[in-house]
Amino acid sequence: MIQEAVEIKALTKVFGQGENAVKAFGPSDLDINEGEFISLLGPSGCGKSTLLLMVAGLLESSSGSVKLKGTSVTGPRTDIGIMFQDNTLVPWRTVRGNIELQLELRGLNVDDYSERIDTLLQQVSLSEFSQNAPYELSGGMQQRAAFCQALIHEPDTLLLDEPLGKLDAMTREVIRRDLQTLWMQKKQTVMLVTHSIEEAVQLSNRVVVISPRPGVIDQIFEIDLPWPRDLEVKNSPAFSEYVMQIQRIFQNYGVL
Amino acid sequence: MITKAIAFVWNWIKQSWMFLCFFAGFFLFWQYSIDWFDIPRYILPKPTEIITKSSADLDKLLYYTWVTGSESVLGYVIAIIVAVPLGLAIAFSTILRRTIYPFFVSIEMIPKIAFAPLFISWLGFGLLPKVIIVFLVCFFPIVLNAILAFGSLGEELTRFCAATGASKKDAFFKVRLPAALPQCFVGFKYAAINATVGATIAEFIGSDQGLGFYIQIVTGNMRPDLAFAGIFFLTLLGLSLFGLVTLAERLLIPWHISQRRH
Ligand SMILES: Nc1ncnc2c1ncn2[C@@H]1O[C@H](COP(=O)(O)OP(=O)(O)OP(=O)(O)O)[C@@H](O)[C@H]1O
Numbered sequence: 423m424i425q426e427a428v429e430i431k432a433l434t435k436v437f438g439q440g441e442n443a444v445k446a447f448g449p450s451d452l453d454i455n456e457g458e459f460i461s462l463l464g465p466s467g468c469g470k471s472t473l474l475l476m477v478a479g480l481l482e483s484s485s486g487s488v489k490l491k492g493t494s495v496t497g498p499r500t501d502i503g504i505m506f507q508d509n510t511l512v513p514w515r516t517v518r519g520n521i522e523l524q525l526e527l528r529g530l531n532v533d534d535y536s537e538r539i540d541t542l543l544q545q546v547s548l549s550e551f552s553q554n555a556p557y558e559l560s561g562g563m564q565q566r567a568a569f570c571q572a573l574i575h576e577p578d579t580l581l582l583d584e585p586l587g588k589l590d591a592m593t594r595e596v597i598r599r600d601l602q603t604l605w606m607q608k609k610q611t612v613m614l615v616t617h618s619i620e621e622a623v624q625l626s627n628r629v630v631v632i633s634p635r636p637g638v639i640d641q642i643f644e645i646d647l648p649w650p651r652d653l654e655v656k657n658s659p660a661f662s663e664y665v666m667q668i669q670r671i672f673q674n675y676g677v678l
Numbered sequence: 679m680i681t682k683a684i685a686f687v688w689n690w691i692k693q694s695w696m697f698l699c700f701f702a703g704f705f706l707f708w709q710y711s712i713d714w715f716d717i718p719r720y721i722l723p724k725p726t727e728i729i730t731k732s733s734a735d736l737d738k739l740l741y742y743t744w745v746t747g748s749e750s751v752l753g754y755v756i757a758i759i760v761a762v763p764l765g766l767a768i769a770f771s772t773i774l775r776r777t778i779y780p781f782f783v784s785i786e787m788i789p790k791i792a793f794a795p796l797f798i799s800w801l802g803f804g805l806l807p808k809v810i811i812v813f814l815v816c817f818f819p820i821v822l823n824a825i826l827a828f829g830s831l832g833e834e835l836t837r838f839c840a841a842t843g844a845s846k847k848d849a850f851f852k853v854r855l856p857a858a859l860p861q862c863f864v865g866f867k868y869a870a871i872n873a874t875v876g877a878t879i880a881e882f883i884g885s886d887q888g889l890g891f892y893i894q895i896v897t898g899n900m901r902p903d904l905a906f907a908g909i910f911f912l913t914l915l916g917l918s919l920f921g922l923v924t925l926a927e928r929l930l931i932p933w934h935i936s937q938r939r940h
Pocket residue numbers: 437438444445446464465466467468469470471472473507635
């Protein structure tokens with residue numbers, strides 16, 4: 423039996439109290455298998471980031487529960503990799519230094535990871551910029567650097583909040599492919615927040631659609647397409663069918 | 679090295695020639711308008727007269743610059759040493775933030791310089807009351823900015839630290855402290871301007887040496903030329919202190935937006 427990597431039960435988040443209370447998420451349930459790639463798709467403000475933060479234990483839920491790899495999430499979980507919506511690159515360190523910051527804060531030996539940093543930087547085509555400051559990079563390059571920062575300690579669970587949001591269409595395509603290759607090699611459990619339906623369908627085992635506010639999990643699509651999902655698969659009628667199905671939901675929400 | 683220096687100066691001149699022209703024009707206007715408008719010398723002397731007449735007092739002026747300078751620097755440095763750790767403590771302690779912080783904010787409303795006569799009467803004409811007054815005018819901007827600096831780490835970076843399980847010490851030295859430096863320097867720079875002002879006023883009120891004392895005495899003797907010389911040295915002092923702090927800022931946080939060159 424496949425172990426459940428993430429178990430979300432009747433999870434809700436309400437910000438504020440009384441009159442001013444804002445329902446940000448839920449109540450919703452979701453189980454994610456180990457090694458599964460899940461995409462969270464939903465209109466802006468529906469609570470995707472909120473959900474991710476609750477899974478990571480960085481935001482207290484209002485009710486319900488989250489279990490990660492069999493244990494309840496009660497505080498910040500360090501056994502995962504999380505990439506935040508706003509990047510966490512600090513301006514006083516170089517790109518490489520920022521990746522090393524993740525290791526240093528975890529008390530890991532930076533030298534042991536030296537080669538892995540090189541490989542990762544190469545994969546996202548940032549090798550030449552490893553000694554540059556983040557503010558010397560374009561928005562998309564910064565996001566690629568933040569991606570390396572979130573991945574460097576080889577977590578088996580990845581929470582990615584719009585990691586490809588600021589990239590141009592072409593780089594996006596390349597990084598998607600790399601993300602898929604990476605995942606196919608290591609089979610991490612991934613929760614990816616995205617605004618792109620194509621991206622969700624291309625990368626995921628299942629696409630989770632969250633309704634507009636109040637955000638609850640509305641529908642879940644099993645994406646039954648062959649791996650790797652290269653251009654050929656993307657151009658297939660089956661792929662387009664999934665995309666259209668999901669588009670229709672958003673049309674019904676009135677956001678498309 | 680030398681060519682680099684020349685290039686630097688040349689660049690500076692190219693960038694600020696308008697300001698330099700204005701500056702020169704201002705002094706030329708001053709110089710000649712004294713004759714044009716027939717202004718008596720005991721009201722306003724010519725710039726050239728200020729230079730020639732005050733040169734006899736140069737030794738005294740330099741010594742007094744040293745006196746006022748030590749008062750300012752001592753009070754300033756002590757203010758930094760006390761205010762930064764205190765600001766840190768207040769930022770991290772809920773109890774202190776609810777008690778001392780509002781107290782400081784209300785004291786900030788009082789013009790601290792109003793205490794100067796009291797300190798002089800309690801402690802006499804020596805160095806100590808001046809250092810205390812400089813300390814007072816420097817302390818509050820530094821501590822309030824330090825509280826702001828250490829208390830306002832971005833949500834995302836706070837979460838990043840939590841997600842790595844970083845020790846308090848690592849999170850502080852590798853993230854919180856560097857992130858707080860720019861806001862701290864806002865306080866340091868503001869206080870650096872206050873420091874010489876505080877020392878000068880303290881000397882006006884009661885002292886037997888220093889540039890404030892000198893300016894007061896020579897003004898009483900109808901010697902505005904010497905008073906302007908005193909003001910010149912005070913300006914020099916203030917600029918040097920501010921320049922040093924700005925240099926420190928440039929060295930410590932070259933990565934900050936305010937320091938980047940475009
Ligand atoms: N700290 C907070 N205090 C109050 N309300 C909040 C807070 N954080 C988020 N919210 C509210 O919760 C809701 C969900 O926010 P969240 O950031 O999770 O949305 P999202 O789906 O990630 O949106 P986007 O796609 O734009 O990133 C929003 O309506 C937002 O206004």
